[in-house]
Amino acid sequence: MNEGQAIIEVRELRKIYRVGDVDVAALRGLDLDVLPAEFLSIVGPSGSGKSTLFHIIGGLAPPTSGRVRVADGDLATMTEAGRTRLRRRTVSFVFQKFNLLPNLTARDNIAVARHLAGLELKPDAQFEEVVRLLGIARRLDHKPNALSGGEQQRVAIARAIVNHPAILLADEPTGNLDTENSKAVLEVLRDLNERLGQTILMITHNPEAAAYGHRTVHMRDGRIVDGD
Amino acid sequence: MTIKLVKENMKHRPMRSLLSALLIGVPVTLILCLVGLSHGMVDENNRRTQGIGADIIVRPTGSTMLSLSGGMDERVVGFLAKQPHVAMAMGVVNQAVEGITLGATGIDLDQFNRMSGGFNYLEGGPFRGADDVIVDQYYAEQKHLHVGSTVNILNRDWRVSGIIESGKLTRIALPLRILQERTSNLGKVSQIYLKLDNSSLTNDVVKDLKGLLKDYPIYSVADWTSLFNVNNIPGLQPFTVVIMVIGIVIGFLVVYLSMYMAVLQRTREIGILKSLGASNAFILGIILTEALMLGLGGTLLGIGMSYGAYWLIRTLVPASFPLVIVYSWWPIACGITLAGAGLGALYPGFSAARHDPIEALAYE
Numbered sequence: 001m002n003e004g005q006a007i008i009e010v011r012e013l014r015k016i017y018r019v020g021d022v023d024v025a026a027l028r029g030l031d032l033d034v035l036p037a038e039f040l041s042i043v044g045p046s047g048s049g050k051s052t053l054f055h056i057i058g059g060l061a062p063p064t065s066g067r068v069r070v071a072d073g074d075l076a077t078m079t080e081a082g083r084t085r086l087r088r089r090t091v092s093f094v095f096q097k098f099n100l101l102p103n104l105t106a107r108d109n110i111a112v113a114r115h116l117a118g119l120e121l122k123p124d125a126q127f128e129e130v131v132r133l134l135g136i137a138r139r140l141d142h143k144p145n146a147l148s149g150g151e152q153q154r155v156a157i158a159r160a161i162v163n164h165p166a167i168l169l170a171d172e173p174t175g176n177l178d179t180e181n182s183k184a185v186l187e188v189l190r191d192l193n194e195r196l197g198q199t200i201l202m203i204t205h206n207p208e209a210a211a212y213g214h215r216t217v218h219m220r221d222g223r224i225v226d227g228d
Numbered sequence: 229m230t231i232k233l234v235k236e237n238m239k240h241r242p243m244r245s246l247l248s249a250l251l252i253g254v255p256v257t258l259i260l261c262l263v264g265l266s267h268g269m270v271d272e273n274n275r276r277t278q279g280i281g282a283d284i285i286v287r288p289t290g291s292t293m294l295s296l297s298g299g300m301d302e303r304v305v306g307f308l309a310k311q312p313h314v315a316m317a318m319g320v321v322n323q324a325v326e327g328i329t330l331g332a333t334g335i336d337l338d339q340f341n342r343m344s345g346g347f348n349y350l351e352g353g354p355f356r357g358a359d360d361v362i363v364d365q366y367y368a369e370q371k372h373l374h375v376g377s378t379v380n381i382l383n384r385d386w387r388v389s390g391i392i393e394s395g396k397l398t399r400i401a402l403p404l405r406i407l408q409e410r411t412s413n414l415g416k417v418s419q420i421y422l423k424l425d426n427s428s429l430t431n432d433v434v435k436d437l438k439g440l441l442k443d444y445p446i447y448s449v450a451d452w453t454s455l456f457n458v459n460n461i462p463g464l465q466p467f468t469v470v471i472m473v474i475g476i477v478i479g480f481l482v483v484y485l486s487m488y489m490a491v492l493q494r495t496r497e498i499g500i501l502k503s504l505g506a507s508n509a510f511i512l513g514i515i516l517t518e519a520l521m522l523g524l525g526g527t528l529l530g531i532g533m534s535y536g537a538y539w540l541i542r543t544l545v546p547a548s549f550p551l552v553i554v555y556s557w558w559p560i561a562c563g564i565t566l567a568g569a570g571l572g573a574l575y576p577g578f579s580a581a582r583h584d585p586i587e588a589l590a591y592e
């Protein structure tokens with residue numbers, strides 16, 4: 001793989017959580033490269049460090065050691081403010097639990113992300129297309145508790161991509177969905193990747209879901225144990 | 229967007245928001261009532277003093293602004309009457325009936341009529357007997373009195389001989405001699421009013437009289453009424469300050485507790501916002517904005533409640549508590565409340581801003 005092209009480049013990444021007097025090593029020297037427009041699936045047993053990897057790539061937590069380059073940012077040296085900026089425009093998350101703001105309508109949930117990125121006033125030609133692609137056009141004025149799980153997750157995806165992030169991190173996006181909704185969400189992700197060239201990293205426990213990616217990597221004990 | 233987030237949050241828990249604002253409003257009402265009462269009392273007193281038609285007021289030696297009773301020898305009245313340019317001198321006896329806001333005055337009705345042009349009777353007329361009392365319309369309203377009613381004042385029953393339009397000297401007028409007797413003040417008066425043959429000489433005459441009666445506080449009516457203002461009432465300012473501090477403390481505590489709870493309940497939402505790239509300042513801004521909205525709502529409710537209090541007092545006890553609405557204190561009360569609310573939101577706000585996003589997202 002040509003390293004110069006990678007949009008994510010991780011070398012010797014370690015993350016140690018201190019719990020009381022005990023050090024818990026969540027990541028133990030992980031290496032990973034992701035190319036632009038790639039759809040990468042990540043699988044591995046519970047506790048193997050998958051979410052931790054996302055938290056670091058997404059700027060929610062600093063690495064303990066190692067080198068992590070995301071787009072043009074070096075996360076090892078990035079300040080908290082720098083990581084906040086990274087989350088605004090460069091990387092965004094889709095979570096297993098949807099994580100929509102419960103008091104806001106779907107439309108406002110999406111608007112919050114645009115506001116935080118400072119893009120509120122800029123008209124977005126792609127917005128309508130994204131909304132149509134996700135099939136949520138008629139659900140936009142509902143609050144999350146009036147939406148099905150599948151709809152909530154699609155709104156969450158809309159919110160995640162509304163600012164055209166370089167990287168979309170989806171942590172078990174279908175973990176709380178039935179088969180039918182899972183399929184719909186996975187197809188949306190594949191569409192986004194194919195039509196818009198969206199780089200996507202997806203954690204999943206489900207081999208069928210993993211098959212939507214171009215490539216699957218396996219994690220165990222804080223490392224990548226094989227790729228294909 | 230901050231406003232929208234805050235608005236939706238507050239709408240989501242309407243009871244919490246309303247209750248917080250209501251609690252914050254209580255001290256606002258207290259402040260406004262206290263201020264309204266002191267202004268009302270001062271305005272009312274000054275209006276009645278001006279209604280006497282006197283030019284000069286002579287008070288007993290050593291008296292303070294608020295002392296009502298007490299005494300000067302009645303012969304001082306005669307002495308003053310003989311001074312140049314003094315057309316008339318009238319001694320009265322003041323007696324507290326209810327605290328500092330309501331007093332009765334013993335007058336010689338003939339003298340008073342000559343000085344002031346007389347009361348304007350709405351019902352009945354002058355004293356006819358030794359146990360007669362003349363009351364103004366507000367006292368009559370408060371005590372449900374009519375001509376011929378009996379009313380207990382200073383532990384005695386009096387018969388109402390007349391009800392007058394408010395605005396001259398006193399709300400409760402009793403015959404001077406009788407009041408002197410009943411209060412063991414025979415031969416004494418508590419205040420002397422002078423009318424001059426030429427009002428434009430007032431200041432000169434005050435100066436002359438001060439030369440003659442060294443220790444007596446002597447004022448022109450104009451000076452007296454301008455001196456008698458809310459800033460000069462002893463004890464009022466510290467009392468107002470105490471109420472203001474209570475207002476800040478209540479605002480602080482209510483907002484602190486309310487926002488502390490809100491931050492706990494919204495931990496996950498804070499994590500979500502952070503995952504979307506919200507800065508610490510943005511999170512702090514949301515909490516502060518909500519606190520200020522609560523403070524503002526509290527101020528508005530407090531003002532509303534002060535109108536309720538105004539209506540209640542005007543209806544039930546218009547004579548004892550001459551409450552007025554003092555608009556100039558609205559922004560002050562608002563400032564006090566916002567200060568308390570802002571301070572109360574600081575700790576919850578900073579702790580929300582410092583939340584670790586991963587922990588916040590894991591919060592159930």
Ligand SMILES: Nc1ncnc2c1ncn2[C@@H]1O[C@H](COP(=O)(O)OP(=O)(O)OP(=O)(O)O)[C@@H](O)[C@H]1O
Nearest residue numbers: 017019024025026045046047048049050051052053
């Ligand atoms: N904030 C934290 N504090 C302490 N330990 C943590 C923290 N986050 C994760 N860990 C530990 O790090 C290890 C990796 O956790 P992580 O959540 O990354 O696993 P995962 O692969 O995402 O698991 P799952 O499939 O269950 O989601 C686990 O042992 C976990 O207990």
Ligand SMILES: [Mg+2]
Nearest residue numbers: 050051052171
């Ligand atoms: Mg996980």
